[in-house]
Amino acid sequence: MSLFLIFLSAFLVNNIVLMRFLGLCPWLGVSKKLSSAIGMSGGVLFVMLIASWITLAIYKLVLVPLDLIYLRTAAFILVIASLVQLVEMVFRKFIPALYSALGIYLPLITTNCAILGTTFLIIDNEYTFVKATVFAIGTAFGFALAIILISSIRERLDLAEIPDALKGAPIAFITASLMSLAFLGFMGFLGLS
Secondary structure: OHHHHHHHHHHHHOOOOOOOOOOHHHHHHOOOOHHHHHHHHHHHHHHHHHHHHHHHHHHHHHHOOOOOHHHHHHHHHHHHHHHHHHHHHHHHHHOHHHHHHHHHHOHHHOOOHHHHHHHHHHHHOOOOHHHHHHHHHHHHHHHHHHHHHHHHHHHHHOOOOOOHHHOOHHHHHHHHHHHHHHHHOOOOHHHOO
């Protein structure tokens, strides 16, 4: 049951984008089209899961025994950057349309604070390998849910009659704030916080 609660907490209650406000740059930048949002979700899932495993191992097997905990930020960013390069090469080779659609936002997964934040939360919560895996998957699915929801809404807003002053980024920020308020309703869900 605790694994389910970890997943549910990461997915809905403490959604990395809508409640912790991490990963907003790719979330707003790639959410103009649903296909791009789905592709970004896949890339984030892969990087977040693998980065969580590798950073947990580096932290517990290298940094703590050698008393080098102060290097965790640099080490974690290096791991994430390497994984993003791998994702970028795979997308360029096997899914060139998605690679072109994601554009500058694909390398931004490297600086996506949602991934770095997830690795820090795993360490700070002292999760085991299994709990870290469940947490990373829940967090990545939460990111995917948030980006797919906003991209679906933004595609519909493109067809709606909106005052010129609100078109583009202003209506996207208003939508994001309303989504965040909606997710605030999950606080206290099943006694989680």
